[in-house]
């Protein structure tokens with residue numbers, strides 16, 4: 219990889235002139251409006267996190283706040299805790315049982331309000347179902363679900379008995395589910411008969427049946443939530459309807475008193491290689507981090523706010539900011555099942571108006587789609603309940619930021635651009651809405667207690683300018699390891715700059731005010747609509763197609779989705795150019811192997827790919843070609859003429875979707 223300073227695609231505009239102070243009305247009422255909080259946290263960052271841990275309910279106290287044998291962290295080591303107890307029981311015990319935890323909104327207009335008491339009952343019953351099916355503390359349970367109230371209940375049910383959930387985003391293919399269940403020896407899989415997408419039922423359980431059997435010997439039971447009236451194949455003894463089996467068990471299930479470091483969940487995410495990484499989060503520190511950041515960053519007023527994180531529970535944003543953070547803070551949230559433009563493009567704004575949503579947290583891609591659809595859709599609705607807006611998942615372009623601030627937020631809502639990752643567990647770099655002067659496009663500054671720095675390749679800190687983002691001290695929600703891959707954990711994150719410096723994998727710039735501007739990934743991970751994918755994973759899916767000899771994928775700049783997958787494909791036997799059917803076949807093949815979201819937007823047929831003399835594919839050159847940049851020196855290539863041929867094909871628009 220070229221040095222970050224030399225890469226044009228890492229260029230960002232520093233716009234010192236565009237600065238937004240927290241709106242005065244907002245500042246006055248904010249939970250945190252005194253910048254002294256930064257100094258306080260900096261003065262003793264472990265004590266700062268400890269003060270947040272104390273707001274949770276623990277069965278046993280800790281003695282050690284942090285044991286740090288870099289890169290191995292133990293937070294609140296001797297403490298005993300249960301995440302589901304903290305998300306549910308303690309609120310019910312505090313008289314909040316009738317408070318709505320989720321206003322669930324189905325895509326078809328169906329709605330369900332689930333109170334804290336009801337969610338507690340669902341959770342306890344599900345926990346008892348797991349026990350009945352032989353699940354024990356430390357066992358893994360797969361969850362492959364649409365956005366239904368049963369989804370958080372299933373996660374919390376696992377947490378209640380110390381089972382480890384492994385949620386797979388409902389948009390991934392069943393092959394991805396299989397891979398993830400296989401590695402983690404999951405005993406039970408929770409799914410639904412079907413999900414609704416744009417008004418149509420899409421079978422889920424029927425597809426899941428394709429992967430069950432000999433290759434997943436540990437997976438003994440499937441629990442199926444009934445969402446539609448579709449006919450669903452059920453295998454006697456193995457498959458159980460959620461609504462039936464949960465009636466066969468008790469409503470009470472004592473929460474396990476778990477060690478603070480007991481694993482709460484595994485969540486697979488994409489890395490530099492074709493093999494996804496199973497990020498492991500544990501209980502005490504993670505709950506501390508998500509509860510603290512959720513309260514501070516979103517200026518949460520639990521009695522008044524209606525909070526909506528419009529992500530999917532299948533991603534980390536959903537885990538931390540639809541389930542664990544908001545429930546720990548006794549929040550009323552929206553849980554929306556469907557697409558933002560179904561049945562029409564004002565669906566989100568209709569929901570905001572109907573429920574009086576006060577806090578909205580979404581991704582730049584969604585904002586850009588809304589901009590494209592036109593102001594008339596939000597303008598049809600009264601959005602005056604909104605008081606805070608958040609962004610996550612990818613860099614937000616200043617234009618989208620400004621639109622969000624003006625059209626959705628009526629210029630009265632602070633915008634918090636929150637940077638973090640599956641690995642970090644919770645928000646790491648973000649404005650504090652009652653304190654920070656924001657600059658559109660900048661995630662601004664580390665959350666109190668977090669230490670971040672941009673460094674050069676050699677690890678030296680850059681005071682002002684571009685480089686690689688690092689995190690320089692432990693934080694409570696940090697990933698503890700990669701599931702069954704300790705060495706890969708150390709190698710990927712804790713080796714490049716030393717064993718106590720976390721290598722983020724993002725390029726960033728720091729400006730003269732010490733503000734961070736996240737530019738994008740420096741590894742072979744691409745970010746399509748805020749969804750993280752590995753170029754290698756997509757390449758290996760493409761080359762597994764029988765007619766494909768070789769493939770290279772890159773993420774090219776895309777004005778809608780941030781980045782889009784472009785695949786350069788050489789067909790078997792140098793078969794030249796594929797036709798439209800072949801394009802479709804490859805796209806379908808990728809959808810089948812990984813999921814629709816990984817399908818290349820564009821396929822370019824290449825007789826050969828640019829390679830070094832040692833045979834390494836130069837993806838960087840392909841990216842330069844796809845984004846229309848001048849190529850530098852290509853003389854080190856085995857065949858320097860290859861790039862010219864590819865450039866002509868790209869320019870001719872050949873095989874565009």
Ligand code: PRX
Nearest residue numbers: 610611612613635636637638639640736750
């Ligand atoms: O490149 C950064 C980008 O998303 C990556 C993490 O992806 P994932 O683990 O899927 O988590 C996404 C949701 C937390 C990061 O390495 N990213 C995330 N938030 C931002 C961002 N890039 C710029 N600005 C952000 N606010």
